[in-house]
Amino acid sequence: MKPSPRRTCLALAAVLAFLAGCSTSVAGSPPAVTKVEQTFSAPSVTPPAAAVTSSSSVPSASSAATSSGPSAQGKVVVLDPGHNGGNSSNPAAINKKVPAGRGQTKACNTTGTSTNAGYTEHQFTWDVSTRVRELLAAKGIQVVLTRDSDTGVGPCVDKRAAIGNQARADAVVSIHADGSNSPGAHGFHIAYSAPPLNAAQGEPAKRLATTLRDGLRSAGFATSTYIGTAGLSPRDDLGGLNLSERPAALVECGNMRNEAEAAVLSSTQGRQRYADAIAAAILAYLA
Structure with missing residues (x-):
């Protein structure tokens, strides 16, 4: 029997209502996300270019920083952010002695310092x-x-060094800030392992340290008034540098206990300035 036009319209309306209801249900019920945390986290690997997205807490780089400079495609860089947020509440873990090179042992890690404002x-x-x-x-x-x-x-300092070694990094850069209470102490310095324990700790590490020093200085940051000479500080007591088999350097970006420098270190704009200078120096080293 041929359906009437009115019956056909009613059936079509029912189908459309059903589809609209399904659409509302899907949009209103996103899948649940479960966050998993570990005490000692696996290293984070960021693939190149297109896979990187900005987040609200990490602003996109300035166009000047991202559109200029040499290309270093295919290179591997290990970044070592000093300390960790849970260290202060886990003294047994971070005070455990681990190998630190040159026959030394040192505490696994430390809590780090802070500005006077916290x-x-x-x-x-x-x-x-x-x-x-x-x-x-x-x-x-x-x-x-x-x-x-x-x-x-x-992670402990020996594990941090092992991550760089296992990644066969072209450069390892450890990022820190200092906490000297010496009157007037300010400025950045770059540490590297000396005397060298392997070939990577020789000319490559010294060149990496010097390039980082030059990059930060060119960006307007003052070299340290209280550690090292002209922004460079050869060290034989830093486990992460002693144990590295790749070119490695440690950047002490400034003194968090110096009031003027703390203001820069604490500001979003100041941290972006440090990041721009460090990234440009790493690119220059890899070129």
Whole structure:
């Protein structure tokens, strides 16, 4: 029997209503997300370029920083954000003795320092490292972080060095800030392992340290008035540098206990300036 036009319209309306109801249900019921945290996190690996997205906590790099400079596609860089957010509440774990090179043992890790206003070093190093990661990944570099959040514990200094070695990194850069109470102490310095224990700790590490020094100085940051000479500080007591088999350097970005410098270290604009300078120096080293 041929359906009447009125019956056909009613059937069509019912189908449309059903489809609209299904659409509303799907849009209103997103899948649940479960966050899993570990005490010692696996290193975070950021693939190059297109896979990198910005987040609200890590602003996109300035166009000047991302559109200029040499390309280093295919290179691997390990960034080591100093300390970790859970260290202070886990003293047994971070005080455990681990190998530190040159026959030494040292504490697994430390809590780091802070500004007099309470902004912590671990917050600073994590923020700057993620900014540097974004800048380098935009240039086609594979970036590995030695920790994947700012809420965990460690890793220990020997594990941090092992991450760089296992990644066969072209450069390892550890990011820190200092905490000297010496009157007037301010400025950045770059540490590297000396005397060298292997070939990578020789000319390559010294060149990496010097390039980082030159990059930060060119960006307007003052060299340290209280450690090292002209912004360079050869060290034989830093486990992460002693145990590295890849070119490695440690950047102490400034003194968090100096009032003027703390204001820069604590500001979003200041942290982006540090990140821009460090990323540009790493690119120059890899060129």
